[in-house]
Amino acid sequence: MHPLEAPTFQFAFLAYFISLALFGAYMLSGARLAERWALAALVAGAALQTLNLTARTLAAGRAPFSNLYESLAIFAWGTAVCLLAVQWSRRTPAAGLTVLPLVLAALGYASTLDARIEPLMPALRSPWMFYHVAAAILAYGAFAVAGGLGVLYLLRHSLERRPTPPPWMERLPDLGVLDTLTYSTIAFAFPFMVLVLVTGAVWAQKAWGTYWQWDPKETWALITTLFYAGYLHARQFTRWRGLRSAWLAVIGFLVVVFTYLGVNLLLSGLHSYASG
Template identity: 40%
Template sequence: MTNASLAQASDIAIWAAIVVLAVAMLAFSVHLAVTGSARTRRAERPTLDERRGVPVSAGASRHADAAHAPDVHAAGPGSATTVPASPTDRPAPSRRWGVIGLQLTWLGTFLVVGGTVLRGLSVSRAPLGNMYEFALFTASFALVVYSAWSLRKDRLWLGAFVVVPVLLILGAAKLWWYTEASQLMPALDNIWLVIHVTIATLSIALFLLGAAVATAYLLRDSAQRKGEVRGWLAALPEAVTLERITYGVHIVAFPLWTFAVMSGAIWAEQAWGRYWGWDPKETWSFVIWVVYAAYLHARATSGWTTRKATWVAIAGFGCIVVNYTVVNLLMTGLHSYSGVAN
């Protein structure tokens, strides 16, 4: 039986999450703009010695500033003499907008996770039976991972890159992939559904985060190569840091996807009597595995630049998008469980 009240509460929670996350996206965007503009101004502002016309080498600039600066202590407590602040001593720009975006993201995470749980309670099963529920689970994992990550590290700069794709997933789920809460068809009523799809959604959420950081890296790296790190790009970490984070996220996501493919084969043997049949969904899952394996190999190969390797990772996420949209909606196979009316 389906509990209509819980199903309706789930729908309301997801719509509310979309609104909250949209505001969070705006707050994160303002944070990038404000922080980037402040850093650009500091980088372009001449140093104290340059304004005085005193040529000083980069290594000795700090000592020269100290030598030429008036001695406040010698002047006495009543003196109005102050030491001019160097550009590097100026306070960092306000993090207010970024913090607001993060707090709204936490609220949005609570709403998405709550809506997903309510969807499952409404049908007394794991909410993993169709394309709509798969989207909710993926969005939940992506937001939970980012929110937990932001508690340990300053990741305000990453907020917009995460919230935008999550909003696209939730928007598409509500507008085009929505399916009324219902019971599972017999082929899906298996414990391997929970194991296989849960690991698949978690790995896709991590691949989404990896693609978000990879995009930030490519944009920042292009700006650094041209010597034009200005505006909101200046709010991002250095390109080398972003590339290292990209690699780290994929190192975690790839084994999970490998297990998802393997568990799917075990489920297929129980449901259809064979481990692998080159069904469109199986084929594209393998294609995704090959592309990400190629990325990790290229990243470890001296003949490839990190920039070229990162483009392979972006291609891998493109394959995930194809697998989830084109394959689910336009191709017919044993995995035709999207629930979307064609």
Template identity: 40%
Template sequence: MPVNETLARYSDWSYASAVVIYVLAMVFYLVEQAMTKTRRQAARELAAVGGGASETAAPESTVVVTSSPRADRLGRMGFALNVLGVLLHAAAVILRGLATDRVPWGNMYEYGSAVCLFAVIGWLVLAKRFDIRRLSVWVLLPIVVLLFLGGTALYTPAAPVQPALQSYWLAIHVTAVSISSGLLLLPGVASLLYLFRAAYEKDGRFAGFAARLPKAEVLDRLAYRVTVVGFPLFTFAIICGAIWAESAWGRFWGWDPKETCAFIAWVIYAVYLHARATAGWRGNRAAVINVIGFASMVFNLFFINLVTSGLHSYAGVA
């Protein structure tokens, strides 16, 4: 079936617009961060104007407070832009699918876009549910970087998929991989922020940055809960991929670079959850494992396709 070039062009415009809106949302979030003070900072300023408050009136680990209603308003504006960006991003994915009359993740450009979309949607749900909007800038940062790489280094014009991908398993396997990969990006960011916050609570390091983060235990709990949801879906995606590989290539597993990197990521997350459940690991050790898992997912998502070749190289990367 011929590609609808008009819808494909609208998809590309929506993609670029979404990236711009995400960047604008980051600016608003950053301004909110800059206008936010810790209780210790607020006490210091009050003492400076003769308020009688002590600089040690509140412990270092106290949750941040906003310095003015304007900061909260800017944060809400950033969140609104974030939602607008998601709508444009979703439009880009849907229009690409309509233009090609197939599921819109048949090459690496489309797949990366879908992964980032699911990650941002998952984050908006978490931010609304757990009141952690002030972390949004740190979640959007890797998303914007990945989208930029996808729209430049990995961009592929709308076209029918290769014969090897013309299977119902494309909708099952790649959908599961996209959703699980998007979700697993979130605990990686949370665990990385945890390491900064834990260091701050221990000996005051990274005070200018980490003091504005939620408490370490909140970040640790957030990372664990999202991993618990994303890991089973990732497992299902790998199983579906193996079944599809047997149908397409006559073997369930062949240690292709993409398969190998996915397996390594699976093992890392399995170790993380097993250590939490049996050894009672909390804190820095668990966070480091989760960050390594995050790095392996990002490496598999983009860079494995840029530096290696294998059976998965047909997915739109020269």
């Protein structure tokens, strides 16, 4: 293990936690200073995690994609980067409140797993693995952010129906903004999700002589893709927007979580090496 790995992991976790607390403080108080420092902590967390993953890559001599510990760490990093991208495109501090708990949960779970660097099994030694996992990180990270934005939409929608909404509701983005942001994030992620399937199929063809084996992991990846394809078609052609769209974004992320973790933990298959 690289000497930088453990401290950068711990400090990244701390930075994300501080960022979450500061986003919370901003939502309650409206203090812009808290929002600025929350963003700074988020940037610091992502930077520290970039350092952490780089250190692990150097120590392992390969990209850190091989087991659940590495996968969770990189999922957390991808989600944090996607959250930053959303913040950069449109100021939505409230998104930190729903997305950062996912980042912290992923890192917290990773910290309970064996972090030893293991040699790659022969089936994983392929350049396709890099493209396959990189696409998955971006897709899953963006879907996580979209799910978080969907939760914000549902929260704001329910608060607006109260006779006396709490004052902090005004610090949530407008429903229209949340709806558009959720859609844009899913539209960004969807081609990457398709790329996950495409690169996986081409890789399987190279390694095993078959594109598709109906392995539970690849089947659930297909189900995730079909779900979001349905979302995009429904939104584009049947005007499913607003509340229904937000629910779909949240349910979609639950499907992603099942594909990412549930399948590994509950079903066995070709991707079972990713369970630990």
